[in-house]
Amino acid sequence: MSTHTRPTIRLHKRWTTLGLALSLIVVQLALAAGAGAGVDVQVNNSGTDTGDSTTQSETSLAYGxxxxxxxxxxxxxxxxxxxxANSTDLGANWTDQGGLNESGDPVIVHHQASDTFYYANLGNSQIRVAASTDGCQNFGAAVNASTFFATTTLADKPWIAVDNTGGATDGNLYVCWTRFYNPGGGGTSELRIxxxxxxxxxxxxxxxxxxAGTAPFGCSISVASDASVSxxxxxxxxxxxxxxxxTDAGQNYGSLATVNSAGLRHPGVDRIINCNPSGNNRRSLNxxxxxxxQVWMATDSTGGPNDGNIYAVWASDPVGATDNSDVFxxxxxxxxANWSAMTQMGAGGGATDQFEPHVAVADNGDVGVAWYDRRNDVANNMNIDVYTAFSSDGGGSFGGLVRVTDVSFGVPVLNPNFNPGTANCYMGEYMAIAGQGGGFYYVWGDNRNTVTNVNWPLGRPDPDVFFDVFPGPSNVAPVVAVNNAAGDEGSPILLSGTATDADGDWLNLLWTVVPLAGVxxxxxxxxxxxxTLSPTVTCSDDGTYTITLTATGDPSGPVAASxxxxxxxxxPTVTATTADATVxxxxxYTMGADxxxxxxxxxxxxxxxxxxPAELPELIAPVVTTPGPPVDQGTIGGTRQYGDNGVFTVTAQVTDDDGGSGSDFVTVTVNNVAPTTDIDETGxxxxxxxxTFLTNAGDPLDLSAQSTDPGSDDxxxxxDWDDGPPAPxxxxxxxxxxxxxxxxxxxxxxxRDVTDDQTHAFEDACRYDIVFASVDDDGGASSDSVVVIIVGNEDEIRSAGYWTHQYRGN
Structure with missing residues (x-):
């Protein structure tokens, strides 16, 4: 997707002084044969060519x-x-769409309001027009625009124009062409619209x-901002x-005017050659x-100071055998009604050819003229370049020449033509230049590539189509600005910027984000x-970044702001996954958290x-189970034994490498457990x-007991011996x-696991209940007891009744 800001061009008082219009001051300085400001890009896909059927030529170009x-x-x-072919990035890359199954000589225009491209070309002795409403990707079935006549031998060199005025006639289409026909066996031509x-x-x-009778040929048609058709x-x-x-939308045409101010000679007239075995003599170049x-025309419909100016370019053969074509x-x-004195374009190239010119007007009113030029091969007048020149004053003067092509290219064998089925001496008969915004876009036939095959083992020039773009003299670079932005990592942060172009160039925008040191x-x-101008950015880490908005599409090159x-x-956000507990x-207790x-x-x-108390938290490495984006997810957990009763707040904490921490807690209630007691009953x-322990009075009795407590308790x-105070x-x-x-x-x-050993001697013979007790520091208690019977040491024997009386008291 692209964002395009197309500002309204400020209107100025229209230039109406005819004398100024006619006083052309042409200043053209031939530049050194270096590469142009742009980089040539091939438009067609040579990979679809087969055998020696590899000619691509006669280019047309429209912008929309x-x-x-x-x-x-x-x-x-x-x-x-x-x-x-089409390009959605203003010529940086091209997609070859193949053919329309038509007969060639294409010319393309674009209707702004409906965003429709129209493709006019030849077909079955008629002129046919197809339309595309999807950005020059697909064209519908072509419609015959001309009447069929049985006597027509060729409908040739069509041109098409569309009304983009926005008025009542907006969208009107106009087509002109040359009709060759053969009435009564004699060939002639007429011009139709x-x-x-x-x-x-x-x-x-x-x-x-x-x-017929004037042998008209090679028309060009255009629509002015007042809807007049020329x-x-x-x-x-x-x-x-x-x-x-x-002045009535192409229904009627006014008085005839002559454009050229001096006599012209058909280009190539000094070099007539036989281009087929039947003796078809053709005017030619080396x-x-x-x-x-032919002639090519453009009309200024920008609404600027030169609105309504009409510009025309053509070629003429100067007298002499070597230089067979100059551009005017x-x-x-x-x-x-009146035309300026015709001025030679590309003068100063020596006795070399300049031919097949084209002209266009940019949105800012600059005028661009382009043509094929042999000035870089003065010795042979053979190798070809494309040159251009610009005017910023409505054609009153032109700046220095600019070389468009990066390299010169030669001419393939044309007579006979290397391309099977192609007319001898044919290489292509027009090129294209389109004005948009503050710049000019060029497509032309170019033979720089080489094909080597069985027919041409040493190679031959391959006619392809190339593209380039150059800014006009009044082009104003875009103004780009970016606002600083702030937000949180992992969340979309809104960016904002502006990009404007005073010439109305279509701007393709692209944001980039680069981390600075410390990230x-x-x-x-x-x-x-x-x-877009308002994207969002989501970053995986905190820090400081440089955000840059780059606007491309202006012919002077990209402009960026940061x-x-x-x-x-x-x-991090931490959530406990284990519940409060009592143990x-x-x-x-095992603590878990996500x-x-x-x-x-x-x-x-x-x-x-x-x-x-007095213990640092236990360090535990979190485990990332699901890495982001959009977020890292993980777990942390551990297990701890509690040695004493109490209420404990157990807190899990995760800290990121930037110091941010998150935590969650649970409450663990630990109950006291009473100690155990156990008297050793051995013996x-x-x-x-x-x-029962049985021993004699006065004899020491060894006793041992054990007390255990799962808690860390005192x-x-x-x-308690049960033989009188103190107790215990x-x-x-x-x-x-x-x-x-x-x-x-x-x-x-x-x-705890405590064993206590004691020795005690009982003085009197009797039965005693010894009690061993243990109390922890939280009040938990338990006890154990054992019976001891002490036997006396007297030798007098008593009867059972005596003892019964002693114990029962009767």
Whole structure:
């Protein structure tokens, strides 16, 4: 897609002084034979040529809404001679569209309001016109624009013009051509004009404007901004250039005027050769190039100071055997009633040929004339270039000559013609120049390429079509400006700029983004709508970038402007994927979280803060599971054992390489677990099913007990012998991290396993219940007990009844 700003040209008072129009001051300085300002680009695709049917010639060119549409005779396609190519980047690249299955001699115009290209050419002794509404990609079926006559031997050299005035006649089409016919066996020609008022669907008012007897040939037709229609042609009976004008949309034409101010001679008349076995003598140039007597015309319809000026160019043979063609120019500032003294274009080239000129007017009113020129081969008058010259004062004067072609090219063998089925001495009989904006676009037949095959083992020049573009003298370069912009990484940031061209050149826009120093390697920016004035850009990393808007399409070359894009870092977003939980001390908890970051060029570090006092968060590397664009996505997770009860806020954090951090948390509640107690019953005997220690009074009894706690708790261990105060009898404090007591929560994970050994002697024979107890620092407690029976040391024997009485009290 392209963006085109086409400003209105400021109107000035129209130049009406005829004397000034006629006082042509032509200043033309032949430049050195260096390459032109542009770069020649081949238009046709030579790969479609077959055998020696490789001639492309007779070019036409029209511009419309950013598209260049080129027509040319193409002997390569298997059907028809009407070649076609288009360019959507103002000539930098071309697409050869193949043929229209028509008969050649193409001429193309563009209707602005309907964005329609019209392609006029020959067909079956008639003139046929086809239309394209899709930017010169496809043309519909051609419509006959001329009446068929059985006596017509050839309908030749058509020209077409379209009304782009925007008025009542806007869209009218006008076609002129030469009709050769054979009444009563004698050949003659007449000049005909026809018009269409419905976009070429139907053609009306066909009329003869130059009757037989004057041998008219080679017409050119154009429409002025006042909708008047002008037509010029060569009168071969006198060699004069003649002119007519219609002020009623081509229905009637006024008085005849003569353009040339001095006598003319048919180009090539001093070099007449036989171009076929039947004795067809043709006027020619060196290299056996046949010459026709033709004229090309352009009308200024820009609305500028020279609006309405009519410009005409043609060729004439100066007297002498070597130089067989010179180019001439004339201008009329009064609607063709009077014409300036004709002035030679390309003078100073020595005894060399200048031939087949063309003329165009740019949107800013500059005039461009182009022609084939042999001035760079004075010794042989053979090798050919294309030259051009410009006027910025309505044809009053011209600047120095400009060489269009990068290289000179030779002439293939034409008599007989190397191209099968092609007329001998034929190389092509016109070229094209189109004005647009402040510049001029050229397409021409060019023989610089070489074909080597079995017929031409040493090679031969290959006629192709080439293109170039040059700015006119008044061309004004585009003005481009860019505004600075700022936004976040990963998000579309709106850019804005302006691009204007005072000449109305079609501007193709392109934005680029380049990271400056300090932007991380690998950072990328993606543009959306990068050929518009208001695109968006999404960058994968923060930093400072240079944004540049480049406008191409002006014939003077691209113009660019830059400013700064500041992209801010965006911190990762972290979302916990595990829920709040309640666990027992000594158990483990697994924390999990997802993260995303719109800066997909970032790298990441991470941590989980398990909420342990005086402990730094645990460093954990996040894992990117789905790299961007549009965002990086990943996970972070870890597992931690809790050694003490409490309420813990567990926080997962991800930090990008620019320091942006995101986090999320869960709450973990850790319950206290009471310690366990267990008296070692080794050495007990079962009495009535109860493990019992049995010993004598006064004898020491060794006891051992164990207390465990999954938490990192201080334990208070006690023994109660059950034989009187104090109670408990023994207290032992087991610290988890001596010498200090354990804080809450404990700073580490240190599950407890404490064994305590005690020895006690009971004085009296009796039964005792020993209790071993353990209490943790959070109040959790448990106990264990064991029975001890102490046997006395007396030797007196008592009966069972005695003991029953002692215990029961009866």
């Amino acid at each position: 809404n950013g598209v260049l549409c080129a027509g040319f005779n193409d002997f390569g396609p298997p059907a028809g001679l009407a070649g076609l 026809v018009r269409s008022t419905d976009g070429g669907a139907n053609w009306v008012n066909e009329q003869v404007v130059a009757a 037509v010029t042609w060569a009168d071969r009976s006198t060699n004069n250039i003649l002119f007519l004008r219609s 290299g056996n190039i046949r010459m026709l007597h 120019f004339s201008v009329s500032a009064d609607n063709g 991380d390697a690998g950072a990328t920016c993606t543009l959306t709508g990068d050929t 400013d700064t894009l500041t992209v801010a870092n965006v911190a 027992d001390e000594g158990d483990s 993260f995303s970051d719109p800066g997909w060029n970032d790298t990441y570090t991470g941590s989980i803060d398990w909420s342990f 007990t005997i079962l009495i009535n099913g109860v493990p 334990l208070t261990i006690t023994w 009898d023994v207290t032992v404090v087991s610290l988890v991290n001596p010498p200090g007591t354990d804080p809450l929560p404990s700073p580490d994970v240190d599950p």
